[in-house]
Amino acid sequence: MTAKAAATLTAEFLGRDPKDWIQDLIDSLPVDLLAGITGNVVQAKEATFTETTGAGVYTASLALPAGATLVDVIINGVALWNATTSATLIVGDGTDPDGYYTAVNLKATDLLAGESLSFALAGGKAGAYIANSQVSPRYSATARNIIGEVTTVGAAGNAGRTRMTVLYTVSTVQTAASKA
Numbered sequence: 001m002t003a004k005a006a007a008t009l010t011a012e013f014l015g016r017d018p019k020d021w022i023q024d025l026i027d028s029l030p031v032d033l034l035a036g037i038t039g040n041v042v043q044a045k046e047a048t049f050t051e052t053t054g055a056g057v058y059t060a061s062l063a064l065p066a067g068a069t070l071v072d073v074i075i076n077g078v079a080l081w082n083a084t085t086s087a088t089l090i091v092g093d094g095t096d097p098d099g100y101y102t103a104v105n106l107k108a109t110d111l112l113a114g115e116s117l118s119f120a121l122a123g124g125k126a127g128a129y130i131a132n133s134q135v136s137p138r139y140s141a142t143a144r145n146i147i148g149e150v151t152t153v154g155a156a157g158n159a160g161r162t163r164m165t166v167l168y169t170v171s172t173v174q175t176a177a178s179k180a
Contacts, residue, residue: 051160080133
């Protein structure tokens with residue numbers, strides 16, 4: 001940072017309460033945290049499902065860009081759901097609503113607080129996309145959404161908390177295979 005830039009920043013933030021300007025300062029710095037990184041970076045998007053009183057359907061749709069390769073979908077049980085009758089999670093996409101995970105009981109048996117599901121450890125709740133020895137579809141040339149849906153039945157319940165984390169990469173470095 002040059003002396004002129006430092007003087008400008010000092011003038012802009014002098015006399016202001018730090019809690020009012022720290023984010024402005026961070027935003028003003030020309031920092032590229034990914035500069036110099038080669039290869040592909042794994043990115044994450046996350047949705048939180050929070051139970052509220054009354055039956056209903058909670059939906060989270062996380063957009064993946066065109067050309068993304070899905071690495072994993074992790075479901076974390078934060079707090080058990082206490083809906084009167086049931087609280088069930090499915091995760092899929094626009095083609096198959098429960099393609100990744102199907103009928104996950106969030107009240108007790110399938111996903112306790114502090115536990116998680118992943119492609120490798122689906123806890124017996126693997127959908128059609130991960131039920132066999134491979135995961136498909138991971139790559140998509142077009143943009144798509146990974147969709148989680150929790151359905152609660154019963155009037156009571158307001159304790160449940162579940163997180164859905166989608167890990168993916170978009171290749172910035174591609175090497176073409178050669179033919180011998």
